[in-house]
Amino acid sequence: MRDTAVALAAAGIDNVRFEARLLLAKAAGLPVEALIGRGRDPVAAAIVDALRSLSVRRLQHEPMAYILGEREFWGLPFKVTPEVLVPRPDSETIIEAGLALLPDRERCWRLLDLGLGSGCLLLTLLKELPNAGGVGLEISHGALEVARDNAAALDVAARATLVQGDWRQPGWEDRLGGPFDLVVSNPPYVESAAISRLMPEVAQYEPRQALDGGPDGLTAYRTIAAAGRRLVTPEGHLLFEVGHGQATEIVGILASVGLAPLPPWKDLGGIERVVGARH
Template sequence: MTYDRLLRDAATALSAAGIDNVRFEARLLLARAAGLSVEQLVAHGAEAAPAPVAAGLRALTARRVRREPMAYILGEREFWGLPFKVSPAVLVPRPDSETVIETVLALMPARAQPLRLLDLGVGSGCLLLTLLREYPNATGIGLDASEAALAVTEGNAQALGVAARARLVRGDWRLPDWEKALAGPFDLVVSNPPYIEASAIDRLMPEVARFEPREALDGGPDGLAAYHRIAAAAAALVAPGGHLVVEAGEGQAIEISRIFESAGLAVGSPRKDLSGIDRVVHAQQ
């Protein structure tokens, strides 16, 4: 069976599973199974593929047909032009979250500052580690309740060359006095906290509902539980004049702004993502 035939068969299986962009995804899966780049696949298209390549592609395609996210199958996802390793222990980094980085860079344009950063719910490390790359004199702490998530972050910090400036802390903001272990305050606190209403998670697309870590999605009955906890700790975590920048779910920005204002923070206008959704709320101490 040729590479081209394998590609067509994989695309057909993905299409039958209701997946979009099937030819693009089939190419990525075949490239992984063959150990070739997508460009090399074009050159080999008419050639017969070795049997192990065909078997490997079938196994990868079966995973995707079950709606496992491509990022978990491939083991990585690009964020802000950087490669991040991912596993089912962490959320898949998304372009929407790049709006957090854009907001921070606009608020804090002086890149040489020796800032202290904190990322609450660090996950893959996509926010914290990207910011450490953008601010070469900054140091940062990443907090997460999951040991497995912190292991992913550590690997990414090493790969991106910022491990010496990143400290990872296991902690759970649902517990009393969780912020005391972080030795604040910080010049910048960022977070992409859980913000999905608990009752809505099972209605999300299968890739999210079935495979992504529920604790990183579940924002409580109204989706706002984490924001209340962050606001309550803001006085200890955000330095005078410092910034708090958080990702928000669709339709949540107004209520999050009210929560932060009630905690005595000065809240700016929400920043929209590329779809025009109010995606980021920022506040200042």
Template sequence: MITAGDLLAEGTGALAAAGIGNPRFEARLLLEAATGRSRARLVTEPAEPVPVHETQAFRALLARRATREPMAYILGRAEFWSLPFAVGPGVLVPRADTETLIEAALAAFPDRGRPLRLLDIGVGSGCLLLTLLHLFPNARGLGTDTSETALACTRRNAERLGVDSRLELVETAWAEGVSGPFDLVVSNPPYIPTAEIAGLEPEVSLFEPRAALNGGADGLDAYRAILPDLPRLLAPEGTALLEIGKDQEKVLIPMAEALGFAVTTRCDLADIVRCLRLLRPR
């Protein structure tokens, strides 16, 4: 019978051939998922036999990953701010870069007990809004999206995190039909220029939802829709936090300032400006 060590070697080779970085680590994740064995057990007992049905399950997962399907879709989960989020096809995979907005929110609202009213424009998996509801137990939040798949994913995640009683979801474009005021508006809108999507890593370009990526010819279409709507959505002294792509602040800051916003920025771990903080014009 084939052993765990045999399968780990097989998976490592297949993923390396597919161009995946850190193939042994990913092969081990797939083997854990297929067998239900812990990482420690796989490491300390590599000669342990693996039953045929688990071997078949592992090879099925391996075949999916070798096509460059995102690991998060295969495992059905991703971590964000150390919280578990269910994800799947049709929903953008949460990224560490987006945690920059959570850091900015905590800096802007240090009182965790404040009864904030939150809006997430383009809620996706719910990673931003649900994390904020988790961190601010007296807050209430509303999330919008045009994708029923994304909204259903957010609902499931809200139930798992125990914040569903403080959540409302609306299927709409941006914030159309939404009434404020909100103390905090967050958004991670699509901001990749259309022509650049095909050149992204296959996990993104081939599998993640195009609507969550495509920002139009210059990547800024979503901001042209969102920015003019913020004055009516934000409460006095309200704050908006927008995720942006590399160097987009050079255009977006003047756009926001032209609408009367005071703008500051926050960088991600790579020292790239990733978040714009907009204070409501008086």
């Protein structure tokens, strides 16, 4: 573990002892906690070889979530592959906002997630709202399979309808069975020209179509907002995750289509991370 941490540090990776511990646990097939109790045990050659193979991947800046095959979100385990964005703590702000807007946890709410990815938004909301049902729209077949696996693992598959589709195509919203009480989306919001300047874990490994928000990063917001009044029930809500510095422009987009913007929600770093509106 020490040697792995040294190598990771030399590659400019942060939190190296934490990451080395995760890699060793993966290589050994043990929970992280078990490493403490097994720390004096001889390490089998097969584990050393596995650790080296995993370390090479991380030294090339492959995201740890792809190497481990999962990522925790809202305290829940989510399967993660290169077909989907890695769930991030910032996105939990959408869950906080959504639950604040749906205070009756027992009601049969109808939910929609646009850009489903791993399913972390929709499936987490379904876990928190035991009588709700939801629809998830995703363009990528591979991502849809990941989301289906996560729905089954979290025991919410019976309440989740996962649909392959593209919001860039005319009439896309007509096949979703709306309107919905709450629509959530973490759409692509990185300016096309800026993707190559992102940290290598993102730029080189995460799916580009889930990152590329067009020339100004706002293409998906305009498309989804234009359908907002058809997607959202009267008095229902739409919530977007947004990039740093985008909140003001997206509030304007929502207002321009006749939705009533709400005060943005900030993430733990104090950044306006979620923009919402009421129909």
